[in-house]
Amino acid sequence: MSFFIETLVGGLLAGVMYSLVAIGFVLVFKASGVFNFAQGSMVLCAALTFVTMRDKGIDFWLAAPITLTVMVLIAIAVERVVLRPLVNRPQITLFMATLGVSFVIEGLAQIVMGASVHELDLGIVDTPIEIGGVQVSQFDLVAAGTAGILVVALSIFFNKTRVGIALRAIADDPQAALSIGIRLQTLWQIVWGVAGFVSLVAGLLWGARQGVQFALTLVVLKALPVLIIGGFTSITGAIVGGLIVGAGDSLAEIYLGSLLGGSVSTWFAYVLAVAFLLIRPAGLFGEAPIERI
Amino acid sequence: MSTVGTETIEGFSSSREIAQSARDRLRAGSVVVLLAALTAIPLVANDYWLNAVLIPFLIMSLTALGLNLLMGYAGQASLGSGGFMSVGAYATYNLLLRLPELPLPVSLLLGGVISGLVGVIAGLPSLRIKGFYLVASTLATQFLLEWLFNQYGWFSNYSTSSSISAPRLAFLGHDLSSPTGRYLLTLATVVVVTATAVRLVRSQTGRTWMAIRDMDTAASVIGVPVSAGKLKAFFVSSLVIGIAGALWAFAYLGTVDARSFNLDRSFQVMFAIIIGGMGSISGNFLGAAFMIFLPILLDHLGSGVFGGAIDPGQLENFQKALFGALIVWFLIKEPRGLAALLSRAWTQLVSRINR
Numbered sequence: 091m092s093f094f095i096e097t098l099v100g101g102l103l104a105g106v107m108y109s110l111v112a113i114g115f116v117l118v119f120k121a122s123g124v125f126n127f128a129q130g131s132m133v134l135c136a137a138l139t140f141v142t143m144r145d146k147g148i149d150f151w152l153a154a155p156i157t158l159t160v161m162v163l164i165a166i167a168v169e170r171v172v173l174r175p176l177v178n179r180p181q182i183t184l185f186m187a188t189l190g191v192s193f194v195i196e197g198l199a200q201i202v203m204g205a206s207v208h209e210l211d212l213g214i215v216d217t218p219i220e221i222g223g224v225q226v227s228q229f230d231l232v233a234a235g236t237a238g239i240l241v242v243a244l245s246i247f248f249n250k251t252r253v254g255i256a257l258r259a260i261a262d263d264p265q266a267a268l269s270i271g272i273r274l275q276t277l278w279q280i281v282w283g284v285a286g287f288v289s290l291v292a293g294l295l296w297g298a299r300q301g302v303q304f305a306l307t308l309v310v311l312k313a314l315p316v317l318i319i320g321g322f323t324s325i326t327g328a329i330v331g332g333l334i335v336g337a338g339d340s341l342a343e344i345y346l347g348s349l350l351g352g353s354v355s356t357w358f359a360y361v362l363a364v365a366f367l368l369i370r371p372a373g374l375f376g377e378a379p380i381e382r383i
Numbered sequence: 384m385s386t387v388g389t390e391t392i393e394g395f396s397s398s399r400e401i402a403q404s405a406r407d408r409l410r411a412g413s414v415v416v417l418l419a420a421l422t423a424i425p426l427v428a429n430d431y432w433l434n435a436v437l438i439p440f441l442i443m444s445l446t447a448l449g450l451n452l453l454m455g456y457a458g459q460a461s462l463g464s465g466g467f468m469s470v471g472a473y474a475t476y477n478l479l480l481r482l483p484e485l486p487l488p489v490s491l492l493l494g495g496v497i498s499g500l501v502g503v504i505a506g507l508p509s510l511r512i513k514g515f516y517l518v519a520s521t522l523a524t525q526f527l528l529e530w531l532f533n534q535y536g537w538f539s540n541y542s543t544s545s546s547i548s549a550p551r552l553a554f555l556g557h558d559l560s561s562p563t564g565r566y567l568l569t570l571a572t573v574v575v576v577t578a579t580a581v582r583l584v585r586s587q588t589g590r591t592w593m594a595i596r597d598m599d600t601a602a603s604v605i606g607v608p609v610s611a612g613k614l615k616a617f618f619v620s621s622l623v624i625g626i627a628g629a630l631w632a633f634a635y636l637g638t639v640d641a642r643s644f645n646l647d648r649s650f651q652v653m654f655a656i657i658i659g660g661m662g663s664i665s666g667n668f669l670g671a672a673f674m675i676f677l678p679i680l681l682d683h684l685g686s687g688v689f690g691g692a693i694d695p696g697q698l699e700n701f702q703k704a705l706f707g708a709l710i711v712w713f714l715i716k717e718p719r720g721l722a723a724l725l726s727r728a729w730t731q732l733v734s735r736i737n738r
Contacts, residue, residue, distance in 0.1 A: 125515050175715040181514065182460055186657050187714050189650065193707025197700045205696055311522075311646075318519045350534070357530050360523030364508055367520060371512045 096224050097340050103230035105336015106237045107299070110292040111313035112320065112328035113240070114285040119322045120261045121281040122173065125185045128192035130310030132286060135199045136161055137293030137302045141208040154290070161286025164195065169279045196307060208302040212294060233295045240291060241329060247284075257281060261323070315359035319366045321376020330374060335359045421570055425563040433562040434635075436679060441569045442630045443671035447655040448580055448664070449623030454653070455661035456584055457616035458596025459509050463521035464624050464652040466505075466528035469644035470498040471625025472632035473538045476639045491572065491629055498625020499618040501528075506617025510610050513599075525646055532641040565634040572630060576623055581664055583619065592616055596662075624652075658713050660720025669721035673713075681705065 111133060118126040139160050143153040172187050218225045248254040257277055259267040268274055296306055316335045320327025342358040372378040425433065446464060453459050475494030478485060485493070505524040509517055532538050558564060583589055591612040594602040603609040632639040651674055659670020681702045717724045 172711055172715075179714075179718055183657065183714055183718060185515070185518075186654065187711050189654075190707040190710035190714065193710070194704045195707075197702075197704025197707065200700045201697055201704070205700070314519050314522065318516060322515065354530070357523060357526035360519070360526055364520045364523045367508060367512050367516055371516065373516070 092224065094341075097344055098337055099224055099226055100230070101337040101340030102333050103227065103234050103336070104340065105316075105332040105334070106230075106234040106329070107292075107295060107332075108309070108312050108316045108335055109329045109332025110233075110237050110240070110288065110295065111309050112316040112332060113244070113325055114288040114292065115313060115317055116320075116322065116325050116328050117244075117281055117285045117288065121257050122260075122278050123181060123184070124173065124188060125181065125322070126188045126285070127185060127310065128168075128188045128195060129285065129289060129313070130307035131192040131195040131199070132161065132164070132289040133293040133296065133309060134302075134304065134306040135164065135195050135293075136286065136290040137210065137297035137306060138199050138203045138208070140290070140294060141210045141297060141302045142203045144210070145208065157290055158287060161290055162283040165282030165286045166279050169275060169282055173278060174275060192307070196304070200304070205304060208297075210294070210297040210302050212298045229299065233299075236291060236295065237329070240288065241325060244284075244288075244325060253277070253280060312359070315363035318363040318373060321373025323377055324373070324375035327373055327375030335362065338362050418574065422567075425566055430562045433566045436675065438562075438566055438569050438635050439631075440671055440675045441566075441573050442627050442635055443652070443655060443675050444668045445573050445576060445627040445630065446624050446652050447659060447667035447671050448577060449620045449625075449627060450652050451656045451659075451661065451663070451667050452580060452584070452592075452623065453616050453620035455656055455663065455666075456589060456596060457592035457613060457620075458599070459506070459613060459616060460514070460518045460653075461521040461620075462518055462646070462649045462653065463502075463505055463524040463528075465644040465646060465648035466525040467498050467502055467621040467624040468628025468631060468648065469528055469532055469641055470501050470621070471495055471628035472639050472644065473532055473641075474498060474625065475629035476632065477538065487568075491626055494629045495622040495626040498628070499622035502617040502621020502624075503614050505621070506614050509613050509617065522646075525649055529641055529645060569630055569634045572626060576626065577664065580623070584664070588612070588615060593662075654710060656720075658710065658720055660722030663720065663722040665725075666720050666722035669725065673721065677706065677709070678702065 111129060114129045114132070115126060118124055118129070136157055140153055140157045143156060144150070148156075168191055172191055173184075176184055176187055218227050219231075220226070246254075248258060256267070256272045257280070259270075259272055260274060260277055264274065292309070293302075293306065296309055300306075312335075316328060316331040318331070319334055320329070320331030339355050339359055342362075343353070343355050346358065347354045366374065370376075424437065428437065446468065449467075450461065450464050453461055471494045474497040475490050478490040478493055479487075482490070501524075505521065508520045512520060584592070591602075591607055594605075594607045595609055595612050595616075599609050599613075602612075628644060631643070636643060655670035655674045656667060657670070658673050659668070660666025685698045685702060713721075
């Protein structure tokens with residue numbers, strides 16, 4: 091039984107790491123209706139920029155703002171060059187465009203900063219500690235704490251600040267928001283910038299865990315089922331979805347994997363997500379679109 | 384008064400009909416010329432061109448056609464193409480292996496049908512969910528199938544390596560394993576399937592698909608069989624993609640390898656139809672040409688211009704970035720793809736000549 095609980099807790103904490111990536115998705119989707127596949131390459135780009143500067147001996151507190159600046163510049167460039175000309179196009183076109191953007195970011199980032207695997211040490215000790223008879227990874231706890239702080243900060247940003255409220259207005263009704271003078275394009279830049287910040291946080295934590303390397307872009311594929319379960323438009327959904335996927339994944343790996351004789355983690359989260367979709371077609375917390383004829 | 388009016392209208396419509404039939408004849412004529420040229424290509428092209436350029440181009444066109452039926456005509460976006468290709472490849476492999484008395488075309492078709500049936504199962508969620516949620520659910524199919532073929536040895540006849548060599552291709556006593564043979568096999572398949580697909584999208588089925596694509600709620604209100612239409616689209620699409628997958632394994636790679644049907648392949652196919660033109664038959668060929676020729680061109684340009692001065696990893700990164708930028712540029716430039724771009728250029732040319 092304690093083994094079960096340990097697997098469950100480990101899975102839940104790993105799920106928080108997925109949520110971190112998923113939150114970046116949700117922000118962009120909510121504000122601009124873009125399914126941003128480039129989120130994974132933004133995570134890679136942020137981690138790579140940061141670790142390159144750390145390797146050159148630049149202090150953490152200097153490297154972080156510089157990386158953030160790079161991410162914001164990318165956000166502005168993406169809005170200017172890609173999103174603005176593509177406004178009012180079908181969503182699938184925008185999705186494909188973000189795939190193109192991800193190729194560009196991945197290619198350029200690796201040209202400038204190299205493709206070798208970098209170690210990233212954030213100074214977090216990764217020794218398991220025991221809480222109530224259950225072994226828990228300290229690193230995972232820090233990651234979960236960070237995610238918690240991030241969610242609180244984002245919800246304050248969205249609910250209390252002027253910019254945040256304007257963003258919610260755009261998410262609710264772009265036409266109405268435009269008509270009362272909200273500047274759509276500036277806000278898109280802001281929201282992509284915030285998504286860049288979230289990918290910096292995700293990039294640091296993921297990079298510290300598995301090294302900064304190209305494989306970081308694959309976290310996107312882990313974040314997708316999280317999004318489906320939670321719904322594309324809800325940050326709460328991203329967290330809950332992450333917990334469900336994380337727990338489901340590690341439990342399935344142990345119990346189902348031994349039954350089927352192999353690693354099931356590549357697809358289990360997706361099958362789980364489809365099962366959720368069949369019951370709730372717009373995710374647990376997503377808004378079901380109303381269709382008018 | 385009214386007679387005059389009718390006359391003008393009749394005169395107008397009949398002259399339009401003449402123009403229409405002239406355009407149809409022109410189009411049919413150019414298709415015939417194109418086909419003749421494609422059949423004659425092995426006489427002039429060397430093995431490199433057949434193996435590395437034309438065969439993958441034709442198969443990619445076929446795959447794009449399969450996805451376009453589903454996505455461009457029926458409006459159901461899917462990222463499971465790689466998975467369906469692998470179903471077709473493994474099914475055909477097992478048919479050739481276990482039922483060697485079946486002629487090659489029958490094995491290919493049966494492989495496609497099996498892939499189509501898998502497609503129907505994978506399409507079931509489309510009855511409930513739409514848009515990006517559906518895209519994500521097709522990803523489930525993709526990953527599940529990838530895992531399945533790696534996990535269970537039965538599919539690859541318990542081969543020790545993960546890639547297995549394809550059995551010899553032969554039909555009616557003719558050996559088709561030479562580059563020319565494989566090229567002609569691919570070409571023949573592509574022609575037959577494309578002709579069938581053209582008929583299909585102009586039939587009742589095609590109209591049903593387009594109604595679903597344009598707005599499925601409205602279609603169901605006026606009595607279009609939405610569920611059956613969606614599942615039929617998944618069946619036909621996966622069937623075509625499955626045949627393409629079998630060709631990819633047997634006529635192009637010469638091995639059946641699940642890794643060549645991964646998610647990247649699914650993205651490649653989706654790119655091909657978006658760049659070529661959704662809901663257009665000729666767009667599949669243009670998009671496939673873009674996806675297959677451009678990397679080869681970049682490769683040659685890269686090694687030609689820089690000639691080993693840059694390390695190959697960097698060159699690959701550069702190509703990737705350039706490729707991504709080109710995709711974005713094309714998406715911005717022409718929403719309806721290369722097919723629309725070309726037809727517009729053609730119309731301009733004709734009107735300039737007429738003037």
